[in-house]
Amino acid sequence: MDQTPFSKAYIIFDRVTTSSVRASVHWSKPNTGTVSSPTSTHTGQRALEPRSEEEIILGLRKHLLEAVKLRLRADVPAGVYLSGGLDSTAVAGMVSHLMKNGERLGNNPDGLKSQLHCFTVQFDRDSGYDESDVAERTATWLGANCHLVPVDEAVLAAGFEDTIWFSESPLPDLCGVGKLALAEAVHKEGIKVVLTGEGADEHFGGYSYLRLDALAEPDPSWPAAQFPESERLQMHEKLYRQVDSSGSVGRVESAERMLNGSFYGQEMAYFNFLPFASWTDLYASVPPHTALAESFSGSTRDRMMNKWHLLHTSEYISIKTFLSTFILRNAGDNVDMVHQVESRPPFLDHRVTEYANQIPPSLKMSVDPVSKTFRDKHILREAVKPFIPDEIYSRPKRSYAAPVRYPKDGPLCQLFNQLVTEENVKKLGFVDWGKAKGNLHRAFEGSDDMAFRFTLTLAQFVVLMQRFGVATCCPSPNALS
Secondary structure, three states: OOOOOOOHHHHHHOOEOOOOEOOOOOOOOOOOOOEOOOOOOOOOOOOOOOOOHHHHHHHHHHHHHHHHHHHOOOOOOEEEEOOOOHHHHHHHHHHHHHHHOOOOOOOOOOOOHHHOEEEEEEOOHHHOOOOHHHHHHHHHHHOOEEEEEEOOHHHHHHHHHHHHHHHOOOOOOOHHHHHHHHHHHHHHOOOOEEEOOOOHHHHHOOOHHHHHHHHOOOOOOOHHHOOOHHHHHHHHHHHHHHHOOOOOOOOOHHHHHHOOOOHHHHHHHOOOOOOEOHHHHHHOOOOHHHHHHHOEOHHHHHHHHHOOOHHHHHHHHHHHHHHHHHHHHHOOHHHHHHHOOEEEOHHHOHHHHHHHOOOOHHHHOEEEOOOOEEEOOHHHHHHHHHHOOHHHHHOOOOOOOOOOOOOOOOHHHHHHHHHOOHHHHHHHOOEOHHHHHHHHHHHHHOOOHHHHHHHHHHHHHHHHHHHHOOOOOOOOHHHHO
């Protein structure tokens, strides 16, 4: 696969003119230019934390309850998106707790927990991606109503083009189509507001790909979590060998220095599911790793290099890139509003964000020095423990994602055969058809998960081209001279 930034497609695709493109380098879809730094930054990596763990847990619980309580206010019916994971379960549990203590959910007049409606995507049971059984048990534990929304291959195929049209953000997963079906079901029930769990993984170390950066340097702010330096280095080296997918390709020493050696930053800079045409290299005036680093302000880069722990640097990069550009568009408010549903994520409350930024990294992603195992979102699990079932409290992280394997000649295969044709791909102009053409066959006949994600991404760009009427991309005469 070409080591080219996924965002290059936006450089070419978003800045197209009738017959040429302008040279410009951006990390993500251009909007406001340089990414700004937060109003409340992470605590210094060398500052000793004066609070006890129990004090931090109680403080986080207080801020979370206040954030959820604020988002219960509405003069319309409200509900909750519920999966089998910690984040949405925590939100549903806190809603239930607040209702039990007299708070109203939307315009619900009596505060009865039986009026709490939870909505869950139900993928095919044998797909390996369905969590509806866990969500049903959680709803029963909460005394809430659980609405299962079946999302099979036919539903995914039917909603595919509308999802990319409304989100305008290609993502190599069909999870956004599931969210579109979920919003439609919510609308049919007459509910106008839903509380969601987005943002918890970014604030509290919920992603496995953050583990390498959590181990990359000691955490002087929380000495109790430290173990011998030699053991930390051994764990880091072992994990690095397991997860590094890009090797040394594309690494730029100056960019690594600006991002303090963030492994996540390196991986994100080369996040790519498209084999670009060779002429697009004319517009890559700087390496993607450098483009990512330079998209942040100088003051932010200074904090990354001199103040923040590497886990906090990578959390910041994740929030400013993948969360805002992909998750909140493809599987968030963009698709919810298609059906006039307002989604409210309490974990992105600014007070919760400010508090999370002051929590020591070792309390977010904790490491057992004996078993050498990680516990993602440790501090969050402890803060929401009173509101969730034991099953969820102990359950490992599983991201919301859609299945990737489908039969030949099924609805998705037929749809992609119509979209990913030689004619359509050559009309895009910035993708090499010779490198792309074999993936469609491998996606459905070879059970190749990466080939499916590639084909899915390419099909999304084709839909955007067709619906927006984008002309074929080609290099400008000045670029060739």
